[in-house]
Amino acid sequence: MQKLSLWEKFSEPTEIQAIENALPRKKYSSVSKHLNTEILVIGAGLAGILTAYRLQEKGHRVIIVDAAEAGSGQTKNTTAKITLQHGFFYSDLISDIGETASRLYAEAHKNAIEEYARLVKDFSISCDFERESAYLYSTLSDEKILSEYEAARKLDIPCELTTETSLPFSIVSALRFPEQAQFHPLKFLRVLAAKLELYENSKVLDVTLNKNENGETQTSCAQIESSHGSFIIEAEKIIFACHFPFLNIPGYYFARMHQERSYVLALSGILDESGIYQNGPKAGTPFKGMYYCIDEDTFSFRRAGSYLLLGGGNHRTGSHPGESQYEMLKTAASQFFPQANAAFCWSAQDCMTGDLIPYIGPFSSDTPDWYVITGFKKWGMTSSMVAAGILPDLIEKRSNPYSAVFSPQRHNLSGELKAMLTEGYEASKGLLKSTADLLLSPYEKKRCRHLGCKLTYNQDEDSFDCPCHGSRFAKDGKVLDGPAQEDLRL
Numbered sequence: 001m002q003k004l005s006l007w008e009k010f011s012e013p014t015e016i017q018a019i020e021n022a023l024p025r026k027k028y029s030s031v032s033k034h035l036n037t038e039i040l041v042i043g044a045g046l047a048g049i050l051t052a053y054r055l056q057e058k059g060h061r062v063i064i065v066d067a068a069e070a071g072s073g074q075t076k077n078t079t080a081k082i083t084l085q086h087g088f089f090y091s092d093l094i095s096d097i098g099e100t101a102s103r104l105y106a107e108a109h110k111n112a113i114e115e116y117a118r119l120v121k122d123f124s125i126s127c128d129f130e131r132e133s134a135y136l137y138s139t140l141s142d143e144k145i146l147s148e149y150e151a152a153r154k155l156d157i158p159c160e161l162t163t164e165t166s167l168p169f170s171i172v173s174a175l176r177f178p179e180q181a182q183f184h185p186l187k188f189l190r191v192l193a194a195k196l197e198l199y200e201n202s203k204v205l206d207v208t209l210n211k212n213e214n215g216e217t218q219t220s221c222a223q224i225e226s227s228h229g230s231f232i233i234e235a236e237k238i239i240f241a242c243h244f245p246f247l248n249i250p251g252y253y254f255a256r257m258h259q260e261r262s263y264v265l266a267l268s269g270i271l272d273e274s275g276i277y278q279n280g281p282k283a284g285t286p287f288k289g290m291y292y293c294i295d296e297d298t299f300s301f302r303r304a305g306s307y308l309l310l311g312g313g314n315h316r317t318g319s320h321p322g323e324s325q326y327e328m329l330k331t332a333a334s335q336f337f338p339q340a341n342a343a344f345c346w347s348a349q350d351c352m353t354g355d356l357i358p359y360i361g362p363f364s365s366d367t368p369d370w371y372v373i374t375g376f377k378k379w380g381m382t383s384s385m386v387a388a389g390i391l392p393d394l395i396e397k398r399s400n401p402y403s404a405v406f407s408p409q410r411h412n413l414s415g416e417l418k419a420m421l422t423e424g425y426e427a428s429k430g431l432l433k434s435t436a437d438l439l440l441s442p443y444e445k446k447r448c449r450h451l452g453c454k455l456t457y458n459q460d461e462d463s464f465d466c467p468c469h470g471s472r473f474a475k476d477g478k479v480l481d482g483p484a485q486e487d488l489r490l
């Protein structure tokens, strides 16, 4: 089993599929001088690339920078379902924010799916974009499925109850959302990236405001570190699309979000190139659909070429359950598909807000020219496109029907309060552990470079992960995931 995402593997020109239709990865230079621009986008994952592209399309002067390579963050490790079906979600959403706002949430994501279809068609992007139905299913009870069905109907989301699926085991009930989609995220991203002024291996260390003598903000300065040295990019507007915003103040996102991690296997030996089951109870029939289980042991499935992707093993980053999540998935795979071979495995994480609605909009009330895109709760393919629709309107001071729902300044007290209490509790646990460090060996003393919480070991990734805010570090101390920006001092 190779530890590599299928998207990375099959976007290199040496691979068979790639010869047919992939765009080889273009090398972008690093920042090598001081620059200025109208809009600086920090982070070239899907959120940053789509937003930068949309702004440029509207005539803005945009620079986008990434600490590493475009698409090399969570975007390369997604499962890339493009859907408004976000797990067991709409029943709770209606209780939390009411029917009108929930309808806007769903509508924004529905439009996002169509916008992908438009871009793929307009630019003839070969990114394996396919229309598929998204299924929510349970093997235990129909209670939650029915509740989600009622909620979806209230919001006018087309869906139907069914017991017919392509899964090789029986289910109690499923809810099918037609006309969703799936794709190869890196093949798609690289086409849009090539249209932008993009700098790679150029990390933003800090962003500060330039004020005139009257105290009015004029521009923002991003301090960049690249292989060529230290530089400043001066910009009228800044967009933080760096997954987890690395500035603690303003915004206080560290107190409003945590991260959750989950794991994926790409299974071979089940389907042929056209997605037909080669063996088992469904032999000869096609695998259709993308599946998400709402039972406690949540598994997700989708097809990618002749591979079947099996996802699961969700946990709060920094709270690895102990037993290997890859082994757990392999055991599940052998029960579902005895002939399966786990060819590739990978994992990723995403930011969770208190009310499970992304933060898309002004970074804070004190920084009117800074914007943020984060908190995708593992549904960032569609939510990135939602962001790319909202931010140009905010920047151009036009009203947008969806901006209030996603506003980082929204006041959903139950969600915010829940997040602040939980994040505060987890952070104090993490910090308390660090004061007990005096008794530990140097190896066990590793503390996060973000706010000093005690790190825990993730045996699946051989990494040290922060249970408070989800930063991760390799064994050699190199920072893997933010909000921490600096390597560990070993």
Ligand SMILES: Cc1cc2nc3c(=O)[nH]c(=O)nc-3n(C[C@H](O)[C@H](O)[C@H](O)COP(=O)(O)OP(=O)(O)OC[C@H]3O[C@@H](n4cnc5c(N)ncnc54)[C@H](O)[C@@H]3O)c2cc1C
Residues within 6 Å of the ligand: 042, 043, 044, 045, 046, 047, 048, 065, 066, 067, 068, 069, 070, 071, 072, 073, 074, 075, 076, 077, 078, 079, 080, 081, 082, 083, 202, 203, 204, 205, 241, 242, 243, 246, 260, 261, 262, 263, 264, 311, 347, 348, 349, 350, 373, 374, 376, 377, 378, 379, 380, 381, 382, 383, 384, 482, 485
């Ligand atoms: C296992 C798993 C499966 C998923 N499957 C799906 C799915 O099927 N459908 C779906 O919709 N969503 C899915 N998601 C969620 C989706 O993958 C993410 O929401 C999305 O990829 C996030 O994109 P992003 O651009 O916000 O972040 P990223 O892709 O992480 O991009 C952020 C970029 O910012 C850069 N950066 C960070 N700090 C700095 C800095 N200081 N200076 C410059 N650059 C910086 C990073 O290098 C990175 O490239 C899944 C998530 C997980 C964990």
